[in-house]
Amino acid sequence: MSPADGEPTAMQAVDAGTSAAQDSPVTGARVTPDAVPGAPAAGTADADQAPTTPSPAPRRRLRWLWATLAGIAAAALVVVTAYMVVVTNGWREYASDLEASLEEVKALAAQDRADRDAMEERLAVVESQLETANARITDLANEEANALDSQAALRDAVEAMIECADKRQEIIRVLTNPSLYFPQGTNAVRAEVDAFCQEVQTSYYEKLAGE
Amino acid sequence: MAPLRRLLAASGVGAAVLVTASCGVLPPLPPAVLPPTAIPSVESTLAFDGPDTIDGFTAQQHVAVRLRVTDCGGWSNGSGFIIDESRIITNKHVVEGATHIEVTTYDGRDYVAIDSLVAPVADLAIVTVDAQFADVAELSDRSLTVGDPVTIVGYPEGQRLTVEDGYFVRTEVDSVLDTGEHVDAIRAHTLPGNSGSAVFDEDGKVIGIVYASDTEQWTGAWNVRWLKELLDDPSLWQANPAPC
Numbered sequence: 471m472s473p474a475d476g477e478p479t480a481m482q483a484v485d486a487g488t489s490a491a492q493d494s495p496v497t498g499a500r501v502t503p504d505a506v507p508g509a510p511a512a513g514t515a516d517a518d519q520a521p522t523t524p525s526p527a528p529r530r531r532l533r534w535l536w537a538t539l540a541g542i543a544a545a546a547l548v549v550v551t552a553y554m555v556v557v558t559n560g561w562r563e564y565a566s567d568l569e570a571s572l573e574e575v576k577a578l579a580a581q582d583r584a585d586r587d588a589m590e591e592r593l594a595v596v597e598s599q600l601e602t603a604n605a606r607i608t609d610l611a612n613e614e615a616n617a618l619d620s621q622a623a624l625r626d627a628v629e630a631m632i633e634c635a636d637k638r639q640e641i642i643r644v645l646t647n648p649s650l651y652f653p654q655g656t657n658a659v660r661a662e663v664d665a666f667c668q669e670v671q672t673s674y675y676e677k678l679a680g681e
Numbered sequence: 682m683a684p685l686r687r688l689l690a691a692s693g694v695g696a697a698v699l700v701t702a703s704c705g706v707l708p709p710l711p712p713a714v715l716p717p718t719a720i721p722s723v724e725s726t727l728a729f730d731g732p733d734t735i736d737g738f739t740a741q742q743h744v745a746v747r748l749r750v751t752d753c754g755g756w757s758n759g760s761g762f763i764i765d766e767s768r769i770i771t772n773k774h775v776v777e778g779a780t781h782i783e784v785t786t787y788d789g790r791d792y793v794a795i796d797s798l799v800a801p802v803a804d805l806a807i808v809t810v811d812a813q814f815a816d817v818a819e820l821s822d823r824s825l826t827v828g829d830p831v832t833i834v835g836y837p838e839g840q841r842l843t844v845e846d847g848y849f850v851r852t853e854v855d856s857v858l859d860t861g862e863h864v865d866a867i868r869a870h871t872l873p874g875n876s877g878s879a880v881f882d883e884d885g886k887v888i889g890i891v892y893a894s895d896t897e898q899w900t901g902a903w904n905v906r907w908l909k910e911l912l913d914d915p916s917l918w919q920a921n922p923a924p925c
Contacts, residue, residue, distance in 0.1 A: 542694075554707070556710070557707070557708050557709075557710055557711075560710050560711045561708075561711050563711070564712070564715075567715055568715065597737075600736075601737065603737070604736070604738055607787075607788055607789065608787070608841050608842050610789055611785060611787065611789030611842070612841045612842070614785070614789050614791075615747055615749070615785045615836075615839065616839070616840075618749060618783065618785075618791070619756070619758070619839060622749065622751060622756045623756070626755055
């Protein structure tokens with residue numbers, strides 16, 4: 471017999487068995503939904519009553535929702551944790567670099583402080599030496615100027631003494647022949663020259679005493 | 682398979698949303714390199730409170746000179762200050778009738794004057810020296826008020842170079858030379874030989890020229906404006922002939 475004869479094959483029988491919602495697996499008689507005990511029937515009084523247990527489909531959707539949320543939370547936690555690890559490591563390295571930099575700055579500061587102290591010591595020595603040298607320069611300049619002043623004073627004194635000597639030489643000439651030079655007499659001339667020479671001498675000794 | 686893909690997609694989107702939302706809360710990553718301010722810049726605390734010149738003398742000492750003036754009756758000393766590369770300002774009464782003028786600087790260098798001119802009214806004179814001075818005095822533009830500190834740099838009694846501090850007292854009529862002009866009265870210790878010394882203001886600029894003093898620390902000075910007038914109009918200077 472061929473399948474075309476209308477005889478049910480084994481496959482057909484299995485297929486018929488899987489559609490038990492429609493056919494009775496025992497009798498093969500057709501069963502309507504109304505025949506299922508406890509199933510609500512449309513258009514009947516039982517259909518208006520609320521079901522006592524949720525249907526399997528919403529329950530599955532709810533499970534998927536919770537699973538999805540849990541997955542999201544887990545993924546976010548993983549991402550945030552990974553980020554925090556990276557950040558922590560980054561800041562740890564940064565702090566380490568800062569500490570190294572701090573040590574470097576402390577070493578530089580210590581060196582600078584030592585250099586500054588040494589420089590200040592040298593500066594104090596140089597300032598002291600410069601002050602001494604300047605005082606000495608001022609003293610030497612003053613001594614030289616005073617020496618030149620004395621030289622000028624001595625020059626004046628010598629010139630005066632030369633004049634004194636010239637006048638006394640003139641007196642000697644007059645004394646040898648007084649009538650030719652001073653008809654009024656020699657006493658007045660001698661007194662004048664003596665006074666002049668005395669003044670020169672006094673001035674000279676005063677100058678020497680002042681030095 | 683489809684629910685699993687939905688789950689994974691939703692998880693990714695949700696994680697991204699959560700991570701994005703938490704960006705404002707999570708700490709940021711550290712900078713890649715240390716900021717430049719990590720090493721602080723420090724200004725030096727070294728300060729040199731000394732003269733403003735390299736040799737330890739002040740600029741005011743650099744321009745101060747000592748004069749030895751020989752005239753028909755002998756010689757005398759005075760002070761002055763360098764006004765340009767070859768000229769010196771001093772008092773008229775210091776160089777009047779001079780036959781020979783010698784100038785000594787703060788460091789003992791000696792120069793000989795080749796010319797001198799005197800002012801008609803103020804007790805001022807200008808001496809030209811055979812020299813090339815490097816340092817010259819600056820003239821002040823300010824007006825003195827009572828109590829202003831001043832410094833007088835000169836050679837009292839022809840001795841060592843001194844720096845005397847004082848202060849401005851008032852302006853008064855000249856009672857020493859009886860010129861009838863107003864001069865500056867300064868409270869400072871000066872002596873004969875300080876005549877011609879420069880009076881410096883707080884900025885180290887010449888504000889006056891000493892011409893008289895007494896034993897009560899009164900010092901008279903011609904204000905620098907008299908000198909400026911003479912420098913602006915050189916024809917005002919008069920010759921300074923020796924009477925012998």
